[in-house]
Amino acid sequence: MNSTSARWSSRYLAATHWFIPAGLHQQAETLTRAENVVNAALLAATAGPFYALAYYLLGFGAAATEILLCCAFMLVSPLLLRVSGRIGAARELFLCALFFNFTWLSYNLGGISAPTASWLVTGPLVATFLGGVWSALFWLAMSCGAASLIYMMAAGGHALPQHPVTDMALLYLVCHLGLFVVVLVFALLFELTKTQGFVKLEQALGTINELAIRDELTGVHNRRYLISLIEREKERSDRTSRAFCLCLLDIDFFKRINDTYGHSAGDTVLREFARIVQGQVRASDSFGRYGGEEFLLMLPETPACDALVLAERVRAAIARLRCMDGPSEISLTVSIGVAEYRNGESIGNAIGRADEALYLAKSSGRNRVVCHGQGDGLVAATLRDGAPDDAAGTRDLGASVGRLLDGAHCDQLTGLLNRRLLRDRLRHAMDRADRNRRLIALLLLNINKFKEVNDALGFEAGDALLVQAGGILRGCLRDCDTVARWSGDEFVALLEDLGSEADARQVAEKILDRFGLPLAASGRECFITLSVGVALYPAEDCDLDALLKRADIAMRSARAWGENSVQLYSSAVSAPQSERLALKNGLREALTRGQLFLEYQPQVDLATRRVVGVEALLRWQHPVYGRIDPGRFIPLAEETGMIVPIGDWVLRTACAQNRAWRDAGLPGLKIAVNLSARQLRTPSIAARVLEIVEATGLPCGCLELEITEGVLIDDLEGNRRIMSELRAAGVLVSIDDFGTGYSSLNYLSELPVDILKMDGLFVRRLGQDSRSRAYAIAQAIVSMAHSVELKVIAECVETNEQLADLCAMHCDVAQGYLFDRPLAPEQVATLLAREPGRLAAPLPA
Numbered sequence: 001m002n003s004t005s006a007r008w009s010s011r012y013l014a015a016t017h018w019f020i021p022a023g024l025h026q027q028a029e030t031l032t033r034a035e036n037v038v039n040a041a042l043l044a045a046t047a048g049p050f051y052a053l054a055y056y057l058l059g060f061g062a063a064a065t066e067i068l069l070c071c072a073f074m075l076v077s078p079l080l081l082r083v084s085g086r087i088g089a090a091r092e093l094f095l096c097a098l099f100f101n102f103t104w105l106s107y108n109l110g111g112i113s114a115p116t117a118s119w120l121v122t123g124p125l126v127a128t129f130l131g132g133v134w135s136a137l138f139w140l141a142m143s144c145g146a147a148s149l150i151y152m153m154a155a156g157g158h159a160l161p162q163h164p165v166t167d168m169a170l171l172y173l174v175c176h177l178g179l180f181v182v183v184l185v186f187a188l189l190f191e192l193t194k195t196q197g198f199v200k201l202e203q204a205l206g207t208i209n210e211l212a213i214r215d216e217l218t219g220v221h222n223r224r225y226l227i228s229l230i231e232r233e234k235e236r237s238d239r240t241s242r243a244f245c246l247c248l249l250d251i252d253f254f255k256r257i258n259d260t261y262g263h264s265a266g267d268t269v270l271r272e273f274a275r276i277v278q279g280q281v282r283a284s285d286s287f288g289r290y291g292g293e294e295f296l297l298m299l300p301e302t303p304a305c306d307a308l309v310l311a312e313r314v315r316a317a318i319a320r321l322r323c324m325d326g327p328s329e330i331s332l333t334v335s336i337g338v339a340e341y342r343n344g345e346s347i348g349n350a351i352g353r354a355d356e357a358l359y360l361a362k363s364s365g366r367n368r369v370v371c372h373g374q375g376d377g378l379v380a381a382t383l384r385d386g387a388p389d390d391a392a393g394t395r396d397l398g399a400s401v402g403r404l405l406d407g408a409h410c411d412q413l414t415g416l417l418n419r420r421l422l423r424d425r426l427r428h429a430m431d432r433a434d435r436n437r438r439l440i441a442l443l444l445l446n447i448n449k450f451k452e453v454n455d456a457l458g459f460e461a462g463d464a465l466l467v468q469a470g471g472i473l474r475g476c477l478r479d480c481d482t483v484a485r486w487s488g489d490e491f492v493a494l495l496e497d498l499g500s501e502a503d504a505r506q507v508a509e510k511i512l513d514r515f516g517l518p519l520a521a522s523g524r525e526c527f528i529t530l531s532v533g534v535a536l537y538p539a540e541d542c543d544l545d546a547l548l549k550r551a552d553i554a555m556r557s558a559r560a561w562g563e564n565s566v567q568l569y570s571s572a573v574s575a576p577q578s579e580r581l582a583l584k585n586g587l588r589e590a591l592t593r594g595q596l597f598l599e600y601q602p603q604v605d606l607a608t609r610r611v612v613g614v615e616a617l618l619r620w621q622h623p624v625y626g627r628i629d630p631g632r633f634i635p636l637a638e639e640t641g642m643i644v645p646i647g648d649w650v651l652r653t654a655c656a657q658n659r660a661w662r663d664a665g666l667p668g669l670k671i672a673v674n675l676s677a678r679q680l681r682t683p684s685i686a687a688r689v690l691e692i693v694e695a696t697g698l699p700c701g702c703l704e705l706e707i708t709e710g711v712l713i714d715d716l717e718g719n720r721r722i723m724s725e726l727r728a729a730g731v732l733v734s735i736d737d738f739g740t741g742y743s744s745l746n747y748l749s750e751l752p753v754d755i756l757k758m759d760g761l762f763v764r765r766l767g768q769d770s771r772s773r774a775y776a777i778a779q780a781i782v783s784m785a786h787s788v789e790l791k792v793i794a795e796c797v798e799t800n801e802q803l804a805d806l807c808a809m810h811c812d813v814a815q816g817y818l819f820d821r822p823l824a825p826e827q828v829a830t831l832l833a834r835e836p837g838r839l840a841a842p843l844p845a
Contacts (some may be wrong), residue, residue: 017035024087033130036450037087040074058167058174060165066101067105071094071097074098080093094126098123099143109165111160117147120143123143134706161235183760213287215268218270226296226341228706230246230298231347233298240610245338247298248294248338249294249334251293252367261328268323277318283299284300304340310376311369317366318334336369337354342439399412411470414470417485420484421484426547439499441494442494442547444548446532450489455488457521459764464521472484472514475514476507477507480497486762506706511532512530512564521808531555532558533558534554535554543777587633596618599824600617604829611669613669616673618630634676639679643676647679656698661825670703672704674707680707686722686726703731704733704754753790754790755791755792756785758781758795758811763778766801775834778809792812793804796816
């Protein structure tokens with residue numbers, strides 16, 4: 001230290017000690033406390049006027065006056081110490097003024113979201129060094145109480161004062177700069193006084209600064225600070241043309257972890273994840289939490305090839321991580337999207353490209369690293385990775401179909417995405433739309449009267465048309481858009497980053513124009529028409545399922561208008577609706593007036609060729625519209641909630657009918673009844689089912705409940721509990737429509753089920769060649785089900801060739817028009833009576 005600095009230092013120390021009575025110089029601890037009070041007051045005198053000037057220039061004169069008054073009270077505390085010799089009185093005067101200052105500013109600057117609200121923590125922190133633990137605890141309680149009171153006043157409807165500050169961003173900047181000034185002054189005071197108290201106070205101020213830039217849960221950089229670091233790196237890169245990369249990391253299936261183990265375990269996973277990643281990256285890299293389970297990593301002066309190596313190292317480290325939650329061990333995987341910064345582009349665009357790469361990583365199977373621009377062929381690569389070799393296929397057909405259905409994510413006919421992957425992409429797109437405030441559109445496209453094509457030209461021609469239709473749709477859209485096959489004759493297109501709803505309508509009309517040209521099928525030209533429903537997001541009260549439902553409603557409205565129509569969803573969808581309204585309004589009357597009835601389709605054991613069960617199918621004979629197709633009125637029942645009482649009626653009627661057959665001495669058989677998604681969400685559904693079974697006197701083992709595959713997956717844990725309760729009572733549970741998009745070995749092993757119903761999509765393609773892909777898939781499904789001790793029922797068996805293939809692969813039971821169409825109860829009784837040697841004794845009443 002030079003002579004000038006030493007001279008000024010000695011003068012400052014002499015001035016400080018002037019305020020401290022001689023009696024307080026005897027003990028070092030007491031002297032340190034007294035020095036801290038004086039230094040804190042001088043700090044207020046240094047920083048306060050700057051803050052007051054800033055608020056004055058921002059137009060908030062009242063705040064400037066209040067700050068100066070509080071500074072005046074703080075400066076009185078050294079004088080009070082000099083006069084009274086009481087450190088406690090001087091300290092509490094200073095802390096009262098400090099507390100009042102930030103409380104008043106927070107209240108008058110918008111409440112708990114004010115830039116000064118976090119500064120309430122300075123009261124207890126300063127109290128720690130001025131008065132010790134008890135003083136700190138008292139002012140901590142005061143600060144927490146003040147913050148809570150301000151929040152509750154706003155939440156309770158109390159109008160907070162209006163302030164004249166219009167440039168809040170500048171005010172935030174002023175507060176941050178003020179923090180730097182405070183740190184600087186305290187560092188200077190520490191250099192001058194050489195006391196332990198100032199060491200602790202500087203550490204406390206460092207903690208305040210850390211709180212401003214750190215995520216409180218994981219301890220890594222928060223999103224705001226991380227973006228600022230990336231902005232600085234962007235400026236450097238634009239000057240030097242040295243590349244840097246951004247990696248967006250997303251913990252796979254994090255919602256499932258939260259749902260299964262609880263949010264406390266989820267927090268532990270986030271902390272451990274952040275710790276492992278920090279241990280893998282370099283000191284020069286910047287890592288932070290981007291939002292939820294997403295993290296962002298910036299790699300300065302790193303090209304994409306090196307970034308991929310580092311990202312792969314992180315992915316491998318996370319794959320080895322095991323988090324303990326009590327006795328449970330939680331394993332993790334991570335998907336990573338990498339993008340190299342391009343000179344001149346915005347940071348938002350660079351992160352968006354990393355987000356697109358992450359999207360591809362998750363779409364192609366998760367637990368992957370994908371660099372932006374390397375997404376082409378990902379699905380094909382996934383198919384190659386998932387395809388079994390001959391030996392593996394011979395050893396384990398179950399694993400083969402698992403990789404095919406669980407890994408490929410593609411519709412086997414068209415090569416487009418399937419329902420499962422579409423839902424994942426749609427969820428991701430909705431998250432991006434919320435973040436970027438950009439519109440997305442979901443188009444549901446239905447091929448009109450496609451059944452007529454199948455009936456006239458055959459299923460091969462129908463399949464060829466579907467393949468062509470999928471290709472045409474893909475060609476009408478941008479590379480960034482998504483096309484998927486939704487069901488038999490329905491496709492879905494997901495359009496992102498739209499400017500307005502007119503853009504979505506324009507794309508839909510472009511598709512309709514393209515389908516004005518004929519398609520080739522079985523050597524003939526075939527014209528097809530579409531009905532297109534469009535639903536937009538963001539929209540009020542709309543989640544993923546609601547968006548899909550809205551697209552479906554709009555599509556049905558378009559179909560009602562006529563061929564080649566486009567309808568945009570609105571709350572008033574849509575004329576012509578007289579028939580639809582009549583059906584909706586008539587559902588309750590149909591139930592009370594006996595217009596609903598059941599038919600029963602026999603299920604035949606393929607080993608004995610005997611009828612072992614029937615499936616109950618709901619029908620509606622309308623007095624005006626005649627017999628109504630279930631595909632028309634069951635969605636209306638779901639929409640209106642009438643599916644619940646109708647479902648109860650179906651279950652009760654079916655169980656009573658089965659009991660009646662048994663009482664008549666007919667052979668015993670099981671009866672299958674469908675449960676809808678709405679029924680499964682009904683509280684105490686299991687108890688309700690068992691109550692109906694008991695009331696009708698049917699043994700529980702004679703009832704089979706069919707639950708659609710897609711419905712099961714939506715709430716895996718909740719449905720597992722319901723199914724376990726039903727099976728414990730003896731009720732059989734089957735998975736309906738297996739193979740239509742959600743098929744997974746994982747949930748087959750987790751869910752308590754007895755029967756797997758192979759969807760008709762697989763059965764219809766049998767009977768052609770035992771070496772075909774369709775045969776291999778169906779055989780693998782049967783083998784897989786048998787390996788986990790499930791019986792298999794094949795639906796939609798219509799030809800002897802299909803039956804021969806099913807027998808060859810040892811399928812257990814089949815149903816379809818080859819055996820019988822759905823029959824009335826008396827026809828079923830006649831059928832059962834014709835089977836010799838199987839009469840059952842009546843059950844006791």
